[in-house]
Every structure is written in C-alpha cells, then in structure tokens.
Amino acid sequence: MKVIRLKKGHNLAIGGQPEKLLVDAGQPARLKIRPGDFPGIKPKLLVKEGDHVNTGAPVLYDKTFPDMLVTAPGAGRVVNIVVGERRTVREIVIDLDRTESVESFERFNEQSVPALSPDTIKSQLLRSGLWPVIRQRPFSSVADPEKLPKAVFISATPTAPFAPDTDYLLEQGAAGLQMGLSVLKRLTGRPVHLVAGKNSSSAMLAGLKDVVLHRFSGPHPAGNVGIHIHHIAPIRNRDDIVWYVSLQDVMRIGGLFLKGVLPVDKVVTVGGESVEKRLYVKIRQGMMLKDILWGNPVERDARLVSGDVLTGLQCVAEDSLGFYHDTVSVIPESTRRDFFGWLMPGLHKYSLTNLFLSRLVGNRGAHLDTRMHGSERIIIPFGNIESVLPMNILPTFLIKMILAEDIDEMEKLGIYECDPEDFALCSFIDASKMEIAEIIRQGLEYVEKNG
C-alpha cells in the first residue's frame, strides 16, 4: 500500500510520556455534562435539578434540530445545573447512584447491518445521544444529520503529544470496531477512510471490511484528521462535508448496536511532567479530572489540561474531561522571567528554530512549561510557520486575508480545509507570538457566519 509521507511538522519532545499500563479509574460518585463541549448544538435542557436519569436518558436537546440529544453517561440524580453568563448552561452535574439503570436500545448483530435502513441507524444514534461523536468539516461542529457527507474519516494514528497509541488501544480490546465501521458505511453509503500509521503493526486493521485503509507517516500533525482529509478528499467549499469520528468512538457506535446500551467507557492517557504516574486510564465519559487523577499526585504549580497540550482546554480539577478529549495533560505552570533570556546561548530553551544552543542536542535538557517566552509583535514572515504545516496552504497569506476579513480570498486560499488544531504548531513556533490557531478559528467563524 502506498504510504503518504509528510515531512513538515514536529513531534514535541515533552517530558512525561504515558507508559503502556492500563488502570481502571473505578466508579466515580459524580459525572458532569458540559454543553459547551458540543460545537454547533444550541442546548435546551430536558431535566431539572432533582430529576433522576438513567444511563442513556436524554439530558438536553438541540434547539435547531430537536432530535439531536445529549444523554446521561451514568444513572443518578441531577444535583446541580450550573448557569453561566447570559443564562447559558455551563454544566449539568449528576450524582450517581449504584443502580446503574440503563435505557435500552435496539440490538443488532453484524450480519444484520446490510439490511438496516440508514434511517434506523440514524434514529438509534440520535436517541442514544451517541450521534455527537460524529463531527463534520468544515467548521468542526457536530455532524448535521440531514446532510450526508462525501466521506467519513477515522484517524488511527494520533500524533498529538501523549495521545493514546492505537496499537495499544486495540490490544486492550477492539470489540465493536468492525460493527461501528459497518454501521457508518451503511449510514452514509460513502467511503469510510481509516488512516493508520506507517508502522502500525496491528494486523487487525488490515482485516477490516467496509473501510478504505490508508497509511500516513510523518511528525505531528500528520495524524490529524484535517491533514488526512486534505491529502485524500480535500474540502472544496462550505457544503462539501466530511465526517470524522475517533477510533474509540467508532467502537462505541459498534457497542451500542451490538449490546443495545449506551457505551460510556473510554481509555484515556495521563501525561506530563507534573503528574506522578503517567499511564492509560479507563474512565467513564464525563468524569472529573480529579477522579481520573485519583491517587496520582499532581505538583503544586501545575496546569491541568483537558486534551493535549497543543489544542486542549485549561481546566480545574473539578472540571470534567472534554467529550472529545482522550488525554489529560499536566504540565508545569511558570511565569519565571529569565534575565537577558534573548541574549543567552540557551542550552535549556526548547526551540524548533536553530537560534538556541539546545538545538545541537535535540532539545534534550529543555523543559516545556506554560511560558510564552516573548512578547507579541507584528508578524514577520521568517518561514517558521510554513515549516510545521504539511498542507498545500500558504498560511501567511491566509492569515492576512482573515485579518482583512476578505471572505473571497479566504475561500480561494483554502480556509474550509483548515482547522485550528492543524495550526497549533504554527502558534507554537511563531516568533511574533501571534495566536495563529485562534486567528484560523476566527476566520472560520467569520466565513461560517457571513459566507
């Protein structure tokens, strides 16, 4: 099979890589649902404080498409609904009882999938609250059930820092994977692309049906689904829709159809220099970070990130892990100011540029923390950001057009193919300390609203 080899990019040499050891986080006492996790859903509540919910019972629905539900990841009582600014619901807190009562859905076996109608599949996914695991590009929102995509993408080669290793995940169990793929194939009738790493040894992937297997190699972001879409089925315009689902969520889709209950478990990694044990943890959807990190001491000056360090969300221990996140990163928080830092040889500075001595030893001895390492300046096109973007996109010009709010040029320069996560390394490496990923986000929001 042809391997698509990408050269541009970088794998962060960040300390605290998770070791291949899986522990069970156990049963939490409390779960949280954060409506803000679901881009594109305008939440309307279906429960109030004091209500009892079963696992898989609806908690909220989407105002614009009422069939779209978000359901409870555990059975218990709704104890708190946290309302933020302008009456937006920030969190729904559920205290679990031990009943584990579940909503039941229809069960199917693998042989029956070809006979299923796409509408049956769609309604089962929507009713169970599992539909939101399917997201769409452009704009990275929850997939619109009324618009079929031209293809479905699944990345089985995540390259983000601390991301769970696919081979290791599959070793822990791949129940439901084939079922999930068949369901997606039957639902869309379009190609389902599974992208594996060049060295993925899992023979299992090669034996899957209803799927087109690709192999990509290269440093991060070569494992990002946006990069795969760009090289396999680029997004032409705002109506050219591609869906994407994470590998674990495909297994959950399969699990739902095989067992008839909403699967709520997933395996996540815990990594970073500021946490004692870096490993794989089996958790339940909606668990708080403090429960995931239970018995795993975190240093005092540490930043908790739901997701990976390049794209994740800064959180406190009481926050739940993001719906789409499969990594908890714990990194050193620092605001230390180096005396004449720009003048020193910089043996301990982490940089992808050849401007510091640390480059000679491959950034060994350099520790990444949360410092910006400089002040914001006007962008000077040194070519740094181009060197970490493995796409046929000219980022400097795209950024200029976004800042100029020129929709026509943004479209021509390929804004629909872009996603902030693919530009995270551009933000990382930019010498003028511009928030490039944020600019891309703004550009996408602007064309979505005004295009």
Next chain:
Amino acid sequence: MGALRTFLDRIEPHFSKGGKWERLFPLYEMVDTIFYVPGTATAVAPHVRDAVDMKRSMFTVIIALMPALVFGIYNTGYQADPGAGFLQNVMTGGSAVVPLILVSYIVGGLWEVLFAVIRRHEVNEGFLVTGLLLPMTLPPDIPLWMVAMGISFGIVIGKEVTGGTGYNIFNPALIARAFIFFAYPAEMSGDPVWTLADDLTAATPLAVAASVPGDDAVSLVAAAGYTLKDMFVGLIPGSVAGTSTLAVLAGAVVLIVSRIANWRIMAGGLIGLVTAAILANLLAPASENTMLSLSPLYHGVMGGFAFGIVFMATDPVSAAQTDKGRWIYGILIGALCVMIRVLNQAFAEGIMLSILLGNAFAPMIDYFVLRQNIAKRQKAYAKQ
C-alpha cells in the same frame, strides 16, 4: 539582578493603564523586556511555546552582521593609511564608524519610540537591524547629519507611513541609503568619498572597471592594483562594511543555518548574477563597454553585491514571501544588479537599486505564486 527586577516591578504601575505615564508604556515595555523575557503564561492553546521570539531573531541578524562590521572598521582604517599597523587601523576605523552607528541608532531610535508612543504599539526589534545596516552601507567619511537625515527618512517615509514594521514595501535601511544617495550625491558617489583621508582619492574597483572605454575590465582592475584576493577579502575602498565578501559569507552562514534569512533568495541572487554576467560577456566583443567583459566571479566579489543579497534582499518583510516567489525575487535582483552595473554607467554600483526594484516587484511575484497555489488546489479538488 533582583534589585533591578524589583525596581522595574515597582515603577510598572506608572506605565500601565491608568498610570501617570500610561502613554510611555511602549518605552517601559522595551526596557523591561530587554532585561527580562516576559513572564506571561499562555492564555489559550497551545499551552506550551517555542523559546523563539522577535528579540532573539533580530539579535541573530546582528550577530551575522558582526564579521562584516568588525572587518569594516579595520578596513576603514586600513584604507586611510595602509602602513599604520593593525591596532592603529582599528582605532582610526572605529573612530569613524562608531559615530555613524551611534547617530543612526539614536536618531532612528527616537523616531521609533515616538511612533510607538503615538500609535500605541510596541517598539519593534527590527529597528536594531535597520539602524545598523544603514551606517554599514555608507562611505566612512559621510557627515553625521546626513546619516541622521537618512535614517529619519528611512524610518518615517520608508516604514512608518506605510503602517510601520511588517507593512513596509521597501527595506527601510535601503530607502535611507537611497535617500542619501540621491539627495547628497557628492557624498555618496565619485572617487574621493570612499576613504577617510582627504588627500587620497581611491576609485572603487567597480568604478575602475568602467573607466576606460574599449579596454578590458579585468586588466583595468588589475592595473589599479586590485587583485581578486583583495576584493574577496575586502581590503579595497568602499562602503563601511560592504567590501569583504569573505566576512559577508560568514554572516550568510549564520543567517542560513539559523533560517532567519531565506537561502532561496541568496541562491536565486547568485544564479541571476551569474546568468546575466555570462550573457553580458557574450555581448562584450560587440561593444566598447568594458563592463560587459567582467566575469561573473568579478561581479560577485566587487562592490556591494554580496552584502546586499545576503543582508538587504533577505529582509523577510520587503522580500517575496512564498518559497517559489523567493527564487524569482532573488534571480531578478541578481540579474538587475548586473544590468544596472553594465548598462547604466551613471551608477557604478547596481545592487542598491536592484534590491529596491526587487522589493517593488515582490508583491506582484507573490500574487502570481498565490494564483498558482489556488489553481493547484482547484485541480486537487477536481481530481478526487
């Protein structure tokens, strides 16, 4: 060290919003961040950042300029009195060159801070490069007030009127030099200006090569006592730091290894120069113009070509900003440099004007590269 930090932290409230010197915040920010790298933590993802910043990037350019500057100081003294000995030469050179740099930095710095305060943006580090580049390209005995005029023009007209750092169309240092060149030609061209000594006139090799119609350029240069080795090392009359191809090459290595300057521009410049010089050589027998017969090697080591293509043409803002565009831009500058030297005898040196022309063409070059990129994407869209 701790005391300085305490002091800076103590006076900070006066400069931040609501303080009595709020308007002067850019000045505070400048001083504060010179001593200490800002301690801000990331507010949005990515949560970790590369250690690179604008100060480090621009400082690297300064380092790259050092070999040329140090050699330039020595050469300035050497040209004034070759027999005086190394130390004396450095002293003489230093006393001529250091005032030029000081005036350029002080006057230019005032403009920079003034604009930063009025337009409420930070003081940009790029000025450190501009302020040093200008005196390095001037004749050593230029009056100081002209340096002041030049850098003022370069900063205000060359940079600030088009929006400031990052928005300039032309390289500000080169605009400054061009201003002096056209406003005060007597101090910037002709034979007497290139050495400090008043009684000594020394024609630059380029002027020599064009001096006697019908003769052979190489033999004219040799007759004036300039060997290829002298010209490569740089012990010839010329601008302060532009004479030594060797020292410039040392700087080029720094810029290329650090990737602060794009090597494609330099390589393109060399290709353009060599190609245009060979074409000129082919035409040489048909004309009285001696410059036509000058070989590419001579073009490369004579005058300011090396300095210009390495330090001036590679300014990332005024150069082309796409990789393909950088090739075209470099080739254009190299070829134009030879054309101006050979065909327009009014200007013995062509690199300054060719880079300014290159700057003017850069946006158009990028425009076409951009259209090509768009077309390529359309093709990929159609193919799937």
